[in-house]
Amino acid sequence: MPHLWQCQGVRRPDTTAGAVRQGSLRELNLAVVLGRIAAAERPPSRAELAAETGLTRATVSAVVEDLVTGRLVAEAEPTPRTGAGRPARGLVLADDGPAGLGLEINVDYLAACVVDLGGRVRHHTVRRADLRPVSPAETLARLVELAAQARADAANQGLTLAGAALAVPGLVDDAGLVRLAPNLGWRDVPVPALLAGHPPLTERIDGVPPLVVDNEANLAALGELHAGPPGPASFLHISGEVGIGAGIVLDGDLFRGARGWSGEIGHIPVRPEGRPCRCGGRGCLERYAGQEAVLAAAGLAGADLPADSAAARLAELAGAGDPAALRALHDAGTALGVAVAAVVNLLDLDTVVLGGGYAPLARWLCPPVLAEISARVLTAAWSPVTVRPATLGATAAAVGAAGSVVRRIVARPGGWLARAS
Amino acid sequence: MPHLWQCQGVRRPDTTAGAVRQGSLRELNLAVVLGRIAAAERPPSRAELAAETGLTRATVSAVVEDLVTGRLVAEAEPTPRTGAGRPARGLVLADDGPAGLGLEINVDYLAACVVDLGGRVRHHTVRRADLRPVSPAETLARLVELAAQARADAANQGLTLAGAALAVPGLVDDAGLVRLAPNLGWRDVPVPALLAGHPPLTERIDGVPPLVVDNEANLAALGELHAGPPGPASFLHISGEVGIGAGIVLDGDLFRGARGWSGEIGHIPVRPEGRPCRCGGRGCLERYAGQEAVLAAAGLAGADLPADSAAARLAELAGAGDPAALRALHDAGTALGVAVAAVVNLLDLDTVVLGGGYAPLARWLCPPVLAEISARVLTAAWSPVTVRPATLGATAAAVGAAGSVVRRIVARPGGWLARAS
Known part of the structure; x- marks a missing residue:
């Protein structure tokens, strides 16, 4: 027996179809x-x-009115008149309408940020703590505190959170289950269930899932894709933290693989008989170019620095010519270059972006990465590869997460308007 | 000043547009x-x-008449009547119409094959010779002989060659220039220019390029994709010959990379400080799992066996329990598994097909490959990867090349019909 509303219009299929088309x-x-x-x-x-659109002016006016009423669009400040008559008012994305909440759990910090429709970061908080000894439930409880602060700050600025995305340094399935986050020690953590009852994250909005959980490296790559002026449509974005993840962007889209587990560059074997890894394998890239390995090689083992502080401290030492730091970065860059050479031989990408904790260290990492590419990539002689630091660096995942929420609204504004009206 | 034919209909744009649409x-x-x-x-x-198509019966009859006249379609033998009245005649792809010529140059053999519209192999010749000491021009001259024989045999069977594709074990640009084929010792070989004047290959056909030159591993992957019943839409196909190449099939299409150089799995470093490679790098997969390395490890160095003989000889020895052959295959499979683990960590493909000379050796190669995947792929525990032998094996590249010609005709029959009429 169908639901009542499904029966409506059964006698007037054409009218119903017309209404749907409308x-x-x-x-x-x-x-x-x-x-x-x-x-x-x-x-x-x-x-x-x-x-530009081919729509009539009357249609455009009606559509714009809906968008302005729904706080998606605003009139720009009037520009100085350039000719006779009243200057036409330009239209901009509203800076007091819906916004996206981006959250990140990493090994040694939590982050929350709010991005408005125009992509501007309106709030950003990072709370540092080693989260390895903390339970998933307690970690998520702390994250909810950060999210509540972000929501309050957004409300103070006249913004409404329209959805949230959470970046985690691990493998996440479609239902938000974190199958494995080796560096956090998480296995099969049901994030949505643990978050149930936390209103800032789970308040349901028509047509917008309240919280999307995704891999940190994927969201960081998306953040980089949409940061600043348009760059190349295909690139490899590497997030260098305690773990090392990659986002593969092909033709402006994230390539997620057959089951959504792509981008695990940190577990490419670069010394197949080498150091054992938390994943159970041996000689994974992470053991040679992850944050802990680089700090240890630089004589900073146990300094227990959070990711961006660790990168800043290494940059400071290397900038001052510290031999141990320089050697550590050279060796990390060489290991990274071996893995990158494997990727470029396989996928023929022409741009590699060093993100996360690698961004501030790119000055020292790029030369050995390029040297390995040059020595190991079959096509390097006539098809050069660009290796450059990321625009966003350590903030990319949270910004990418928040940006993914607002891009969904811009792509399909109807859902937001139905709720706002 | 436009050409005359472009001026026709300028006064009757609607009619012209209508004719074009027609x-x-x-x-x-x-x-x-x-x-x-x-x-x-x-x-x-x-x-x-x-x-099935929603076309009128009159339109279908007219279209079928065109297809039958153009030798693309034939009436099937009548099936036994199952009811009253005259049984309807079924339609099949013609087995005496256009066909594709597939050619392959590899390190130790040349091959030519003819595939008809229905994908049946109607001619197949392999000529064995070590081509490393032979010049590109001489190699191509020998290939043209093979192509001429194939054309004559096709003609004897009532087939007409509608185009050709050539597989080479190297990097080929859009113009057919072989930039680099390290195992052949080729660099910047302009194949179309060297073939100019050889009618069987270069005879121009409307709308069909006379000869497409492509990477051997790419064409082998396409051959495998279209061989037999439909398999997975995404997989990695590895061609194990003297060199090792891969074709990456994503959603039923070949992934070629930013500039067409994808799939160079043979130069993924599996022992970064290991044996020097012809490419200039060190420790490339080819040096541990390529045909020469496996033959040497099995005590067959210098036996100078062509690819399929080498594989057959190794299979024979391994089948008889020869310890050196078994150890050589285990070590090659382990090296291959390290590279495959890198690919699966990166791309999350769930199917790996062992092709070329690996196909008859899959019984011995699969276990160590699977062991490395299991130890090194982060998601292996809950997202299993299938590793299996290719359906076509050593013939895949030539069959894939010929098949690519006939698939173009089936997809766009107008070009062939314009020529046939």
């Missing part, structure tokens, strides 16, 4: 107009939007 | 009907084609 058309027009406003280099007027 | 529609109908006949499990009748 609804879809409105959704499409909202998305098209909002997408043009988001992509424009300077605030477009309604007339310009009509010309 | 032409495109015919192309589309030809491709749709031919595609259904190609994909059908048993020969469909015209009435069934009309029902």
